[in-house]
Amino acid sequence: MKVAVLGATGLVGQEMIKVLEERNFPVTELIPLASGKSAGKLIDFRGAQIEVREVSREAFQGVDIALFSAGADVSEKWAPIAASCGAVVIDNSSAWRMNPKVPLVIPEVNPSDAMHHRGIIANPNCATIQAVVALAPLHRRFCLEYFSAVTFQSVSGTGKEALTELDDSIRSNLEGKPFKPEVYPLPIGFNVLPHIGPMDESGVSEEEWKMLHESRKILHHHRLQVSCTTVRVPVRRGHSEAIVAQFGEHITLEEAYAILSEAPGVEVMTGNNYITPLQAAGSDLVYVGRIRYDMGMPRALSMWVVSDNLRKGAALNAVQIAELVSSKADV
Amino acid sequence: MKVAVLGATGLVGQEMIKVLEERNFPVTELIPLASGKSAGKLIDFRGAQIEVREVSREAFQGVDIALFSAGADVSEKWAPIAASCGAVVIDNSSAWRMNPKVPLVIPEVNPSDAMHHRGIIANPNCATIQAVVALAPLHRRFCLEYFSAVTFQSVSGTGKEALTELDDSIRSNLEGKPFKPEVYPLPIGFNVLPHIGPMDESGVSEEEWKMLHESRKILHHHRLQVSCTTVRVPVRRGHSEAIVAQFGEHITLEEAYAILSEAPGVEVMTGNNYITPLQAAGSDLVYVGRIRYDMGMPRALSMWVVSDNLRKGAALNAVQIAELVSSKADV
Numbered sequence: 001m002k003v004a005v006l007g008a009t010g011l012v013g014q015e016m017i018k019v020l021e022e023r024n025f026p027v028t029e030l031i032p033l034a035s036g037k038s039a040g041k042l043i044d045f046r047g048a049q050i051e052v053r054e055v056s057r058e059a060f061q062g063v064d065i066a067l068f069s070a071g072a073d074v075s076e077k078w079a080p081i082a083a084s085c086g087a088v089v090i091d092n093s094s095a096w097r098m099n100p101k102v103p104l105v106i107p108e109v110n111p112s113d114a115m116h117h118r119g120i121i122a123n124p125n126c127a128t129i130q131a132v133v134a135l136a137p138l139h140r141r142f143c144l145e146y147f148s149a150v151t152f153q154s155v156s157g158t159g160k161e162a163l164t165e166l167d168d169s170i171r172s173n174l175e176g177k178p179f180k181p182e183v184y185p186l187p188i189g190f191n192v193l194p195h196i197g198p199m200d201e202s203g204v205s206e207e208e209w210k211m212l213h214e215s216r217k218i219l220h221h222h223r224l225q226v227s228c229t230t231v232r233v234p235v236r237r238g239h240s241e242a243i244v245a246q247f248g249e250h251i252t253l254e255e256a257y258a259i260l261s262e263a264p265g266v267e268v269m270t271g272n273n274y275i276t277p278l279q280a281a282g283s284d285l286v287y288v289g290r291i292r293y294d295m296g297m298p299r300a301l302s303m304w305v306v307s308d309n310l311r312k313g314a315a316l317n318a319v320q321i322a323e324l325v326s327s328k329a330d331v
Numbered sequence: 332m333k334v335a336v337l338g339a340t341g342l343v344g345q346e347m348i349k350v351l352e353e354r355n356f357p358v359t360e361l362i363p364l365a366s367g368k369s370a371g372k373l374i375d376f377r378g379a380q381i382e383v384r385e386v387s388r389e390a391f392q393g394v395d396i397a398l399f400s401a402g403a404d405v406s407e408k409w410a411p412i413a414a415s416c417g418a419v420v421i422d423n424s425s426a427w428r429m430n431p432k433v434p435l436v437i438p439e440v441n442p443s444d445a446m447h448h449r450g451i452i453a454n455p456n457c458a459t460i461q462a463v464v465a466l467a468p469l470h471r472r473f474c475l476e477y478f479s480a481v482t483f484q485s486v487s488g489t490g491k492e493a494l495t496e497l498d499d500s501i502r503s504n505l506e507g508k509p510f511k512p513e514v515y516p517l518p519i520g521f522n523v524l525p526h527i528g529p530m531d532e533s534g535v536s537e538e539e540w541k542m543l544h545e546s547r548k549i550l551h552h553h554r555l556q557v558s559c560t561t562v563r564v565p566v567r568r569g570h571s572e573a574i575v576a577q578f579g580e581h582i583t584l585e586e587a588y589a590i591l592s593e594a595p596g597v598e599v600m601t602g603n604n605y606i607t608p609l610q611a612a613g614s615d616l617v618y619v620g621r622i623r624y625d626m627g628m629p630r631a632l633s634m635w636v637v638s639d640n641l642r643k644g645a646a647l648n649a650v651q652i653a654e655l656v657s658s659k660a661d662v
Contacts, residue, residue: 146627150481150573152523152562170501190566191609192483194573194621194635199603203623203633212626225627229573229635231483234565235521242481242525242560272530278522290525292534295543296477296556302534304525304560 001026001326004063004087006078007070008032008043008052011160012092015315016067017045023319026326033059034070060085065322068092069314083119088325090121090318094206097122097214104217107320108264109136113218114324121321126313127151127207127230127239128214133286133312134305135245137263138256139219143248148227149211152240153196154277155232157309158183166234188234196230205230238277239309246300256291256301265312280306284316332357332657335394335418337409338401339363339374339383342491343423346646347398348376354650357657364390365401391416396653399423400645414450419656421452421649425537428453428545435548438651439595440467444549445655452652457644458482458538458561458570459545464617464643465636466576468594469587470550474579476630479558480542483571484527485608486563488640489514497565519565527561536561569608570640577631587622587632596643611637615647 003020007013013032020027032043032052039054053059055078060066066087068075075095082089096102103113104122106129114121124132131149138144155162162183169189172179179187186193197206207230216224233240260268267285269275274289286307294300307313334351338344344363351358363374363383370385384390386409391397397418399406406426413420427433434444435453437460445452455463462480469475486493493514500520503510510518517524528537538561547555564571591599598616600606605620617638625631638644 148479148558148575148627150560152483152564167505170505174498174501186607187609191607192564192566192571193607194571194605199621203603203621204626208626227479227575227625227627227631227633229481229621229633231571231573233483233523235523240523240525240562242562244479244558272534274525276517276522276524278518290530290534290560294558295535295539296479296558300558302558302560 001064002029002031002062003027003322004031004033004060004066004082006033006055006066006068006074009034009038009041010069011156011310012069012314015310016069016318017043019311019315019319021046023323025319025322031059031063057081057085060087063087065090065326067318067322069318079120087119088117088121089119090123090321092123092314092318094125094210096120097124098217104214105321106132106218106317107324108133110218110220111324114321121325123314123318123321124214124218125207125210126157126309127153127241128211128218129313129317130239130286130305130307131211131241131243132215132218133265134243134260134288134303136219137259137266138245138247138251139221141255141259142251144219144221144224145246145248146225147243147245150228150242151230152233152235152277153230154235154237154239154309155188156237157239157313163236166236170234184232188232191234193232194229196232235277237281237308237310238306239313240277241305242302243305244294244297244300244302246297248299250299251301253291253293260288274304275306277306281308282311283308284311286312332395333360333362333393334358334653335362335364335391335397335413337364337386337397337399337405340365340369340372341400342487342641343400343645346641347400347649348374350642350646350650352377354654356650356653362390362394388412388416391418394418396421396657398649398653400649410451418450419448419452420450421454421652423454423645423649425456425541427451428455429548435545436652437463437549437648438655439464441549441551442655445652452656454645454649454652455545455549456538456541457488457640458484458572459542459549460644460648461570461617461636461638462542462572462574463546463549464596465574465591465619465634467550468590468597469576469578469582470552472586472590473582475550475552475555476577476579477556478574478576481559481573482561483564483566483608484561485566485568485570485640486519487568488570494567497567501565515563519563521565523565524563525560527563566608568612568639568641569637570644571608572636573633574636575625575628575631575633577628579630581630582632584622584624591619605635606637608637612639613642614639615642617643
């Protein structure tokens with residue numbers, strides 16, 4: 001299959017290319033694309049170096065799968081063009097996620113939605129993916145009514161420049177020097193920022209709305225209620241979430257363990273065990289730990305959910321969707 | 332008044348001495364006390380240097396107020412001794428907080444409880460104080476039924492050695508060297524740890540139980556329901572909390588702003604404004620920002636609450652209790 005990656009020089013784009021290689025995706029030709037600014041850079045793939053080309057209509061000719069990770073504006077413009085050239089676009093931006101004609105897919109959760117695409121399939125937001133991977137199997141048996149998620153999101157979700165800003169901010173602080181942030185509104189080193197994406201007049205941030213709307217769409221569960229506060233923390237890679245999930249029926253810890261231990265993509269940690277983002281970085285799994293009966297809410301479990309935001313939260317999920325679509329093509 | 336400070340060389344003890352000086356507490360003699368290990372060290376107070384003495388029964392003779400911040404074991408042993416010497420002990424450890432004969436006091440919330448002491452008054456846990464300072468004024472008007480709190484707690488809550496470990500852990504990481512933590516179970520630099528205090532067989536940590544039990548006791552509200560996950564973050568000073576508070580009646584944002592703008596010890600931030608721990612460090616206030624109607628819960632507000640854990644979360648609250656007790660003595 002001819003595979004284009006738009007945004008090939010970004011953190012997620014690079015991870016997409018790495019995942020394609022690791023999972024032996026049947027790539028006959030890889031076409032790394034980016035803005036004019038990054039054209040000419042070299043990308044490693046299967047031991048060869050491939051030159052990044054500037055995105056254009058011509059670049060999508062004959063492409064089977066186009067993995068997009070270049071921001072919403074770029075996606076809005078180029079996804080319809082790539083699709084009209086016959087490619088299946090798997091888009092990691094927020095541009096198409098809530099479009100009713102575009103499936104929003106987590107392969108472990110709603111694979112069949114991917115089959116009804118019209119050329120564009122959306123990859124959910126990183127923070128939503130790991131919450132829904134953990135909650136969906138429990139929802140199927142016990143009917144999720146409500147969940148609250150407070151997130152601890154790493155800076156790699158923002159991009160390369162945020163990783164640099166984190167280190168700069170930390171070094172300045174250690175040296176007692178003032179620091180003027182450019183990526184974030186305030187210094188992120190030795191700090192936490194409850195502010196991911198713009199906040200609207202209701203006081204809710206874009207990242208918080210995504211948790212609500214994307215979860216409902218992926219689970220086909222439009223009465224699901226969600227509370228959410230999303231927070232950036234000085235971690236490089238790996239998002240963590242403190243989740244309280246309330247179900248229609250009482251669920252025991254043993255039932256939760258049993259369901260999650262068979263859930264694809266999940267590693268359940270029993271008892272008081274948990275994992276931290278520093279440990280989860282580079283892994284493909286969604287780790288669910290510290291599962292306990294919630295102290296304050298009936299029929300509810302508390303849990304601590306960690307996953308690598310660049311892998312399952314972005315690149316891996318996109319490549320898994322590509323696998324779904326291509327396996328259908330084989331059939 | 333003759334004032335003893337037990338744990339005078341610790342982070343909170345030093346802050347207590349600083350607060351006594353800043354607030355012009357009527358100290359006629361300051362007696363800094365500590366374990367034998369720290370005896371002989373010098374403490375600055377009002378331009379003089381005072382030698383730290385080893386704690387002993389004799390040290391409490393004639394003492395009016397004894398501020399304790401030396402851990403639960405030390406408190407269990409020495410608080411009754413100090414009280415039997417006639418001192419009023421204001422204890423920052425967890426040793427006496429849930430003892431029904433010991434008042435647990437936040438001066439802005441339940442000052443009258445302090446008047447019924449039998450020689451020992453307990454200072455609540457840092458994470459609880461800031462949540463309750465923010466919620467109590469709203470509770471009085473709208474009856475708080477439930478709240479969930481997910482905390483982002485700074486390492487200074489653990490003590491001096493944790494501040495050193497944070498810096499060491501960060502420096503090792505920046506230099507690409509391995510790091511073996513001693514204070515925390517895992518590296519805290521570039522990481523978050525959902526683990527404050529031991530967890531029991533129910534999976535709940537000590538810090539999480541404190542949020543429930545201390546809130547109920549301070550508010551005299553034993554049907555209050557609380558969900559809580561407490562998390563350590565790589566921040567030096569200042570705790571942050573993502574809170575969802577559900578009330579018996581509907582409460583508007585305008586009502587919340589009006590109540591909180593008159594609440595003692597609170598700075599309310601309207602609209603989408605918020606403060607971060609790096610900004611709140613060194614301040615005496617509890618900052619309440621990002622107040623919004625919760626997305627997923629009826630009659631509920633979401634908010635972001637930040638305060639300096641060593642000031643209002645510990646030393647300041649203790650000295651305010653001392654002020655309460657001493658003003659009563661004047662009457």
